[in-house]
Amino acid sequence: MKVAVFGTSVSESFIPVLNDFFGFLEKNKIEVQLFRPFKDFLLQEMNLPVYYSSLFNSPSDFDVSNKFIFSVGGDGTFLHSVVNIQNFDIPVVGVNSGRLGFLADISQDQVYSALTDIFNNRYSVIERALLKVEFMGMENIDFSFALNELAVLKTDSSSMINISAWCDNQLLNNYWADGLIIATPTGSTAYSLSVGGPILTPDSENFVITPLAPHNLTIRPIVVPDNYELKLKVEGRGNTYLASLDYRSVAVDFDTILKIRKANVTLKTLQLPDQNFFNTLRNKLMWGFDKRN
Secondary structure: OEEEEEEOOOOHHHHHHHHHHHHHHHHOOOEEEEEHHHHHHHHHOOOOOOOOOEEEOOHHHOOOOOOOEEEEEOHHHHHHHHHHHOOOOOOEEEEEOOOOOOOOOEOHHHHHHHHHHHHOOOOEEEEEEEEEEEEEOOOOOOOOEEOOEEEEEOOOOOOOEEEEEEEOOEEEEEEEEOEEEEEOOHHHHOHHHHOOOOOOOOOOOEEEEEEEOOOOOOOOOEEEEOOOOEEEEEEOOOOEEEEEEOOEEEEEEOOOEEEEEEEEEEEEEEEOOOOOHHHHHHHHOOOOOOOOO
C-alpha cells in the first residue's frame, strides 16, 4: 500500500507525534510519497529525518495510486493540500498539529489508534461538496474550486461595497456591507460561523450566504439549496474588490461578475469510529463544558 503525506510546517512540540506517525508507516511497510517542501522543512528547520519512499512537488508528479492523503497540520494545511494535490479521487485525512480543527480532526493523542483503524478499514468515506467559481469578464484562476467558501471583500478602502446577489436569476438582495460569504456545509464551521452564520452538517445539500458587517442590521444569513446557480455583481469605490477562495485571494475588477455553483466533483474525507460530526462539534466548540448544560 502507498500513501501520500502533505504538510507545510509544525512546531517542535509535535515532533514526538511525527515520530509515532512515520514510525507506524515504516513498521507496517507502507510506502510514503512525501511532499518535498515538507520534507525539506523537517530536515532543515527541525533536524528531523523522516521515513519516505518517494517525493512529490505538485499535482504533475503526484502518484494517483496513493490510497490516502495525510494532511499534517491544521485546517489551513488541509486546504493547502487540496490545492497542491488537486486530486478528488483519493480521500484526505487530517492529522491535527494545531488547536481547533474541523477538517484536521485526528488529535495528537489519537494518531496511533486512528492509523490502526484506517489501515484495518474501520472507517467510512464522507464526500464533501465543493464550490466552483467562474469569473465572467476576466481570466479564471488555475484552480477555481473552494472547499470552505468564496468570500467577496472590500479592499483597503474604508468604504463598504454593494453586492447584488442572484439565485437562479432571481434577485436575492443588494448587500451594502464589508463583504459576503458563500459557504459550503464544510465551510459553515469556518469564516461564515465566525460572523454569525449557521452550522450545517457535511451532508446538507445547501449553501450558506452570510453578509459581513451589513449596513442594514435586519440583513441576516440565509440557507439556499446547492442546486441554485448564484451570481454576484459588485460595485464600490476604487477599481477592484477581493475574491477569496478558501485561503487564496485575487483582485477582481468591478465589471467582473462571479458565477458560483456546486462543483460536479466532491472531496473525500474519512470518518473514523466514534468520530461523527456531532462529536466533533461538541469537542471543538466545547459544548457541555459549561456545567449548566
